[in-house]
Amino acid sequence: MTTATAQLGRLEHTMVRSPGFWGMMLLIATEAALFAYLLFSYFYLASMATSPWPPDGPPKLDLVLPNTGLLLLSSGSMYWAESGIRSGRTARLRVGLLITLVLGAIFLTIQGIEYSKKTFSPTTHAYGSLFFTITGFHGAHVFAGLLMIAVITVRAFLGHFRQGAHEAVTNVSWYWHFVDLVWLCVFTSLYLSPHFG
Amino acid sequence: MSRYPILPALALAACEPSPSYLRPSGYVGDRQAALGWVLLLIAAFVIVVVSALVIAAVYHRRPAASGSMRATGGLRWIVVGGVAIPAAILLATMVYSMVVLAQTARASTAPALTVQVTGHRWWWEVRYPGTESSEVVTGANEIHIPVGVPVKLELSTGDVIHSFWIPQLAGKTDLIPGQRNLAWIEADRPGSYRGQCAEYCGLQHAHMMITVVAQPRGEFTRWLAAQRQPATAPTDGEALVGRDLFVRSACSLCHTVRGTEAGGILGPDLTHVGSRRMIAAGTLSNTPGNLTGWIENPQASKPGVIMPAIPFQPNQLHAVVTYLRALE
Amino acid sequence: MATVAPPLPTAAQDQRLRRIWETKPGLFGFFGTVDHKKIGKRYLVTSLVFLLLGGAEAAVMRLQLAHSNQHLVTPEQYNQLFTMHGVTMIFWYAAPVLSGFSNFLWPLLIGSRDMAFPRLNAYSYWTFLLSGLFLYSSVLVGQSPDGGWFAYVPLTGSAFSPGLNLDFYALALLFLTISATVGAINFIVTLFKLRAPGMSINRIPIFMWGTLTNSFSILFALPALSVACVMLYLDRRFGTHFFDAAAGGHPLLWQHLFWIFGHPWVYIVVLPAMGIVSDALPTFCRRPLVGYTAVALATVTTGILGFGVWVHHMFATGLPPLALSFFSAASFAITIPSAIAVFAWIATIWTGRPVIRTSFLFMAGFIVLFVIGGVSGVATAAASFDQQLTDTYFVVAHLHYVLIGINLFGVAAGVYYWFPKMTGRMLDERLGRWNFWTMFLGFNLGFFPMHISGLLGMPRRVYTYPAGLGWDTVNLITTVGAFLFAVGVLLLIANLVRSRLTGAAAGPNPWDGPTLEWAISSPPPPYNFAVIPTVGSRHPLWEDRLKEGARTVLAEGPTLDQEKTTLETSPLDAVLTDVLRMPEDSLYPVLHAVGLTAVFYGLLIRSTALSLVGGILVLALTIGWLWPARRELEAES
Ligand code: HEA
Ligand code: HEA
Ligand code: CUA
Numbered sequence A: 001m002t003t004a005t006a007q008l009g010r011l012e013h014t015m016v017r018s019p020g021f022w023g024m025m026l027l028i029a030t031e032a033a034l035f036a037y038l039l040f041s042y043f044y045l046a047s048m049a050t051s052p053w054p055p056d057g058p059p060k061l062d063l064v065l066p067n068t069g070l071l072l073l074s075s076g077s078m079y080w081a082e083s084g085i086r087s088g089r090t091a092r093l094r095v096g097l098l099i100t101l102v103l104g105a106i107f108l109t110i111q112g113i114e115y116s117k118k119t120f121s122p123t124t125h126a127y128g129s130l131f132f133t134i135t136g137f138h139g140a141h142v143f144a145g146l147l148m149i150a151v152i153t154v155r156a157f158l159g160h161f162r163q164g165a166h167e168a169v170t171n172v173s174w175y176w177h178f179v180d181l182v183w184l185c186v187f188t189s190l191y192l193s194p195h196f197g
Numbered sequence B: 001m002s003r004y005p006i007l008p009a010l011a012l013a014a015c016e017p018s019p020s021y022l023r024p025s026g027y028v029g030d031r032q033a034a035l036g037w038v039l040l041l042i043a044a045f046v047i048v049v050v051s052a053l054v055i056a057a058v059y060h061r062r063p064a065a066s067g068s069m070r071a072t073g074g075l076r077w078i079v080v081g082g083v084a085i086p087a088a089i090l091l092a093t094m095v096y097s098m099v100v101l102a103q104t105a106r107a108s109t110a111p112a113l114t115v116q117v118t119g120h121r122w123w124w125e126v127r128y129p130g131t132e133s134s135e136v137v138t139g140a141n142e143i144h145i146p147v148g149v150p151v152k153l154e155l156s157t158g159d160v161i162h163s164f165w166i167p168q169l170a171g172k173t174d175l176i177p178g179q180r181n182l183a184w185i186e187a188d189r190p191g192s193y194r195g196q197c198a199e200y201c202g203l204q205h206a207h208m209m210i211t212v213v214a215q216p217r218g219e220f221t222r223w224l225a226a227q228r229q230p231a232t233a234p235t236d237g238e239a240l241v242g243r244d245l246f247v248r249s250a251c252s253l254c255h256t257v258r259g260t261e262a263g264g265i266l267g268p269d270l271t272h273v274g275s276r277r278m279i280a281a282g283t284l285s286n287t288p289g290n291l292t293g294w295i296e297n298p299q300a301s302k303p304g305v306i307m308p309a310i311p312f313q314p315n316q317l318h319a320v321v322t323y324l325r326a327l328e
Numbered sequence C: 001m002a003t004v005a006p007p008l009p010t011a012a013q014d015q016r017l018r019r020i021w022e023t024k025p026g027l028f029g030f031f032g033t034v035d036h037k038k039i040g041k042r043y044l045v046t047s048l049v050f051l052l053l054g055g056a057e058a059a060v061m062r063l064q065l066a067h068s069n070q071h072l073v074t075p076e077q078y079n080q081l082f083t084m085h086g087v088t089m090i091f092w093y094a095a096p097v098l099s100g101f102s103n104f105l106w107p108l109l110i111g112s113r114d115m116a117f118p119r120l121n122a123y124s125y126w127t128f129l130l131s132g133l134f135l136y137s138s139v140l141v142g143q144s145p146d147g148g149w150f151a152y153v154p155l156t157g158s159a160f161s162p163g164l165n166l167d168f169y170a171l172a173l174l175f176l177t178i179s180a181t182v183g184a185i186n187f188i189v190t191l192f193k194l195r196a197p198g199m200s201i202n203r204i205p206i207f208m209w210g211t212l213t214n215s216f217s218i219l220f221a222l223p224a225l226s227v228a229c230v231m232l233y234l235d236r237r238f239g240t241h242f243f244d245a246a247a248g249g250h251p252l253l254w255q256h257l258f259w260i261f262g263h264p265w266v267y268i269v270v271l272p273a274m275g276i277v278s279d280a281l282p283t284f285c286r287r288p289l290v291g292y293t294a295v296a297l298a299t300v301t302t303g304i305l306g307f308g309v310w311v312h313h314m315f316a317t318g319l320p321p322l323a324l325s326f327f328s329a330a331s332f333a334i335t336i337p338s339a340i341a342v343f344a345w346i347a348t349i350w351t352g353r354p355v356i357r358t359s360f361l362f363m364a365g366f367i368v369l370f371v372i373g374g375v376s377g378v379a380t381a382a383a384s385f386d387q388q389l390t391d392t393y394f395v396v397a398h399l400h401y402v403l404i405g406i407n408l409f410g411v412a413a414g415v416y417y418w419f420p421k422m423t424g425r426m427l428d429e430r431l432g433r434w435n436f437w438t439m440f441l442g443f444n445l446g447f448f449p450m451h452i453s454g455l456l457g458m459p460r461r462v463y464t465y466p467a468g469l470g471w472d473t474v475n476l477i478t479t480v481g482a483f484l485f486a487v488g489v490l491l492l493i494a495n496l497v498r499s500r501l502t503g504a505a506a507g508p509n510p511w512d513g514p515t516l517e518w519a520i521s522s523p524p525p526p527y528n529f530a531v532i533p534t535v536g537s538r539h540p541l542w543e544d545r546l547k548e549g550a551r552t553v554l555a556e557g558p559t560l561d562q563e564k565t566t567l568e569t570s571p572l573d574a575v576l577t578d579v580l581r582m583p584e585d586s587l588y589p590v591l592h593a594v595g596l597t598a599v600f601y602g603l604l605i606r607s608t609a610l611s612l613v614g615g616i617l618v619l620a621l622t623i624g625w626l627w628p629a630r631r632e633l634e635a636e637s
């Protein structure tokens, strides 16, 4: 790059985001639309329902509340890791990523336990189909996020990232925060809203 | 006869009776057709004007070319032609079309009669509800209504989505699983009005016709009374044989003939099949020959139809047909 | 006149840049190339083949419908024909053909050397191709989709469609979704990051506004289709109940999801084509487009309003009149932006000095057909009258006037306009005139009568119709016209093939066009621009004639001839911000797409093993793809 830049003289460096970052933002945008349509489907069928909705009462919150906290925590640890490498602290990056990995994994496990406790299945009724599809879609995104984090963790230990050279970390962290945000929407729609009204 | 000027192209078809909603009869049909003509005339007008403008724009005389290229100008075109005029036209038509929508959404007066129509692949079940079972009439593919009064239709489906449509009487209303749609029709001239399923519903979507027969009040009440009767017991020998064959064979699994043991519900009620003009949802006219052919092999005239071919000896077949013909 | 006769690179420069940018010959180069020009041409050719396939299906349909009570095809075959026809044309022709133009032109229009994500670009082509082959493999087992292109449930549920037909439909569309999505992201990022210095956002061609709007619409509309198709597949495969009224689902959920996607999509497949006209028409009128800003805004507005009209496809479903009125009004409103575009074009012709070439003819025809299709759309937008029009041939007429009128005619105009740039050869003008007039007359002869058969009460999607209803004559005329039109399309293909081999040499700028792509040789060298230009106006090559003074600099500037790099600039006013390293050719895209194909076939034949293998392959390839090359790490240190 040095030779190329040489021909250009001065580069006007304003706070610039890389194409990769733009790509991630647009991916997040279209994924957000995806979940919007899933939740639209949920509320549409709820509004058309002739029998009680959800069929067997509002979902229990005993497991999901702590689990939600867990996921929010993982956003925190992710932020901690990413801000670490922004100021060049490689060790903090590695630790932060590992913590996030663990928290995310626990989230999925607890969600699995909650699934096993459900009295209905995706084929019981439309509500069941929606519940498992929406939470399942989100779970799949958490899983994808964990894979990304796993990869950058490896790269972090290979010493790929330095101050000012950690684009992958930034993009993945954005994705992870997005996945958490989606969970808050799913949580309020599927778990909380049935408790009010 | 149309009460509106006939498009030259419609004239093409004028010789034949076409079920065009531009030749309406009755409250809803009239209003929708009137709106239709307005929209079509506006469309024609816009097309002519714009096409003319395009041609003129290419060929109109121009001042001699100067050296440089024209960079600006022409914005007035957009303001006037692109915004002002269309906005005016569109606003007016929009208001008009909404008035019509409001008018046609509800019956002009309280409906005199309610008919329940159920869509099946690929035929229409028509039910006249009554307070006691003896009053209930179930027929197929033919709705009789009294002239000049609004008739309420309760539309539901037994399988997939169909769409109820009698072009000359009213626009479409879909028959959708899990929801009961209401529509209403009113014919101001006696006669029969052709209708056809308008939502793609599979193999025989093309052969899912229905006829509305509008009759003077008296005629209609007589028809209804006749339909309420159970099947007329056959008198001559062959018809009797036919009935037993019908009741004992597979037929009775799918067809009902009130007054006999035949109580199937997969197919049309045949109690008064003899009185219908067409069979198999408007696919064949109701003649002995067609009836025979139909029973011999329904798949021939309506490939994919739910009704299987039942193996009969020719004489048995003849007996069954004689019996069905007798079900006036 | 420096701006008119751009400098050609010196032999030395040319050699250096070619060594960096040229695709390696041989199989690796064929499967691994990331050159946007190659990919763009592949997109165009592939989608034209799909046009021929869809057209062949239509030709059979027209024979069957030429007369009442015909038995040329069985009902089953007919239903597969019209479904495959619609699906092919809408998804594998109309949208991809425009991506073809965008792919080829995008970097040329903005003075860049490639797309922002060249490998993703190749990937979107391979997934497009393979999803299409996946769809057409259904023909081999005789179980092509037969539920209509919008596949209403419950007819398309497993209860009434047990075969593989609808599984092919749902999975092929999901597959294609991936291609369209990555493509859209690539166009947006390229537009905002890779424009040559000085090319501020208000200087980009209208075609780019069209594709930009279309890309955003794709990102926000396509997920609705994905969700619908996933639900359909789950209902069919695992017995979930999304659309099952008996278990708390609802058939209308499908219709809402489909049309929330569906209406934006119909603008997705025309906005770039309208852009083609907005950019090519001025060249032949020898003046800039009238009302650039108005047209650009109209384009974006159409895209946004497009999300607010979907219920006009559901006017007969028994929704309350209030709801119908709202969406009816929105559908009326959406005509205004279109009207703005139409009158901008007319004004451009009127106040300009038109030079009549085949491309111009197609654009003039385009305007007329657009208006015919548009006003029939307005007729259907009137809810109460649409309850008569819907599901009749009137709608079939409408959709062909808009789709063929604004997509196919725009595409033809674009082909005649840019073919010289793509191949270095001119298309034959005489053949071109024949081509236009057969297509234009054939089209109107074939499709105008559809309005009438619709008004005569002929429903769509019927494999035959009875005699004596006045439908025979119009249908016969339709069939004749359709075949005349088909001949026109074949003439276009013929002209393409012939001129490709023997056409006259084009030279850099045969039409004396104003935009950057005409500043370089035809066909463009692998590296596009030897010198990255600095743009000073909307019409770099017309500045002298527009008396704007030569503000654009084509002669000197960065040559970037050391490494595979291009310039990165700021999103709005395009000030230089960085130099980007561009990836080399790579097999990852094609292999990744193949892995996906395995996944989808696994889902189709219900073989978890196959899906798993494909999935793992995809995963591994993704990691490999994104793993940084050694030099990047060094560059960063
Ligand atoms: C190529 C894509 C395309 C485009 C651009 C359009 C444009 C429009 N469409 Fe169309 N439409 C389709 C593709 C498209 N459509 C398809 C594929 C279907 C069928 C789907 C199916 O069922 O299979 C369909 C169906 C369809 C329906 C549903 C019909 C039904 O099934 O019952 C409706 C109803 O409102 C509609 C409306 C409109 C309107 C109002 C416009 C407007 O955008 C048109 C605006 C343009 C103009 C009006 C012309 C220019 C304006 C002027 C010259 C100004 C003067 C004009 C007036 C004053 C009127 N369309
Ligand atoms: C861009 C979109 C597009 C295009 C270009 C076309 C092109 C054509 N369509 Fe279109 N059509 C649709 C989109 C399109 N269609 C859609 C979305 C539907 C709705 C589907 C549904 O209801 O689900 C539809 C439905 C539809 C119907 C209604 C079917 C029904 O409801 O029963 C009919 C009937 O005539 C028809 C006819 C034609 C014809 C004659 C052409 C002609 O333009 C075709 C011209 C011919 C060619 C372009 C090919 C020329 C070459 C050959 C014929 C031989 C060589 C072939 C090979 C070498 C393979 N189409
Ligand atoms: Cu019933 Cu179409």
Ligand SMILES: [Cu+2]
Residues within 6 Å of the ligand: C262, C263, C266, C309, C310, C312, C313
């Ligand atoms: Cu629409």
